[in-house]
Amino acid sequence: MSARASAAPRAAHHPRGLTLAFAFAAGLLLAFIVLPLANLYGAQSEASLARVAAMAEVRSAILLSLGAALATTACAALLGVPLAYLLARTSFPGKPVVEAIVDLPLAVPHTVVGIALLFVFGRTGIVGAPLEQWTGLKFWGTAAGVVIAMLYVSVPYAVNAARVGLEGVDERLEKVARTLGAGRWAVFFRVTLPLGARGILTGLALTFARSVSEFGAVIVLTYYPMTAPVKIYDLFLQSGLGDSSAMSALYLAITLSLFIASRYLFRERREPESMPAR
Numbered sequence: 001m002s003a004r005a006s007a008a009p010r011a012a013h014h015p016r017g018l019t020l021a022f023a024f025a026a027g028l029l030l031a032f033i034v035l036p037l038a039n040l041y042g043a044q045s046e047a048s049l050a051r052v053a054a055m056a057e058v059r060s061a062i063l064l065s066l067g068a069a070l071a072t073t074a075c076a077a078l079l080g081v082p083l084a085y086l087l088a089r090t091s092f093p094g095k096p097v098v099e100a101i102v103d104l105p106l107a108v109p110h111t112v113v114g115i116a117l118l119f120v121f122g123r124t125g126i127v128g129a130p131l132e133q134w135t136g137l138k139f140w141g142t143a144a145g146v147v148i149a150m151l152y153v154s155v156p157y158a159v160n161a162a163r164v165g166l167e168g169v170d171e172r173l174e175k176v177a178r179t180l181g182a183g184r185w186a187v188f189f190r191v192t193l194p195l196g197a198r199g200i201l202t203g204l205a206l207t208f209a210r211s212v213s214e215f216g217a218v219i220v221l222t223y224y225p226m227t228a229p230v231k232i233y234d235l236f237l238q239s240g241l242g243d244s245s246a247m248s249a250l251y252l253a254i255t256l257s258l259f260i261a262s263r264y265l266f267r268e269r270r271e272p273e274s275m276p277a278r
Contacts, residue, residue, distance in 0.1 A: 037252065044249045052246040061231035062251055066258075068143060068227065069211035072150040076158035076207045081200060084162035085188070089171075102159050105152055113152055114220025121148055121221070145222035150211035157206035165199015166192065205262045212255050 052058055086092075087099065105113065121128040121139035131137045139145035169192050177187045193200075215229040226234060228251045236244035 040245060040252070041249050044246055048242070048246040049250055052243055053250055057226070058228075058231060058247055058250075061226045061228045062254065064143060064146065064225055065212050065228040065251075066254075068146040068150055069208050071147045072154060072211040073158075073204050073208045075147065075151050076155050077200070077204055080155055080158035080203070080207075081162050081193075084159045084200075084203075085166055085192070087159070088163045088166040102156055104156075105154075106156050110153055110214070110216025111220055114149060114217040117145075117149060117152060117217065117221050121145065139221070141222050141224055143225060146218055146225075146227055149217035149221045150214050153214055153217055154207045154210035157210055158200075158203040161203025161206060162196070162200040165196040165202070168199065169195040205259070208262070209255070209259050 083098075083102070087095070087102075108116075118140070119125055123129065123132070123138070123140050125139075128139050131139075137144060139148055173195070174187050174191055177191045178184075182190065213229060214227075215233065218227055219230050219233070223230065228247070232244050232247050232251065235247055
């Protein structure tokens with residue numbers, strides 16, 4: 001029986017009403033996501049965008065957000081991938097507790113995160129005070145504090161996506177590499193990591209996207225120097241929707257361009273892997 005013939009009965013019994021109802025619901029959801037952003041851009045003029053883009057403090061805030069998000073993504077890769085590997089490849093007592101701890105930042109309000117981080121990394125915090133005394137490194141009111149706040153709220157995305165990617169790697173391939181004389185480190189870097197790269201890169205892209213948009217934890221832990229979301233809030237308090245909406249549109253254009261570019265690159269990476277072998 002041909003594939004076309006076998007697909008015919010499925011098409012004949014396809015619930016058209018269900019598809020239309022779901023398509024209508026999906027359309028409402030997509031409109032809910034797109035409509036506010038479209039109106040945000042529609043309300044801007046070239047003059048307002050140019051005026052805001054010319055502000056030195058706006059450019060500085062945007063550059064700080066992007067730089068801190070990149071640093072956060074690097075930290076998430078360095079610390080999150082090992083944890084993801086342990087969760088994907090090993091069993092140990094308390095593993096469900098560790099999994100819950102990884103997801104915990106997703107359930108904590110971000111202003112609460114900022115206050116909690118102050119107790120640890122603030123000027124009198126259990127980590128921040130001795131570090132400042134011994135090394136001069138400060139987290140309160142510095143770019144380092146911005147990275148700490150971003151990392152706390154975004155690292156679950158890196159760990160969970162990397163774990164899924166590593167779980168998809170066939171362990172038999174690792175065993176074959178071991179039988180050929182490769183050590184554990186060599187197997188990880190030459191076999192496991194490349195094969196699980198799709199999930200890892202997806203998690204890092206989500207980590208970056210979550211980091212550049214962080215507001216609540218950052219504004220509590222380190223109001224200055226201002227990141228882009230904090231600066232947008234500051235402009236809103238000073239002048240209402242005028243300059244704040246223009247900066248919002250400008251910042252959104254930059255972050256969306258980076259996010260779409262990363263999604264496109266990952267899609268290009270997946271397509272050769274998904275092509276069937278002939």
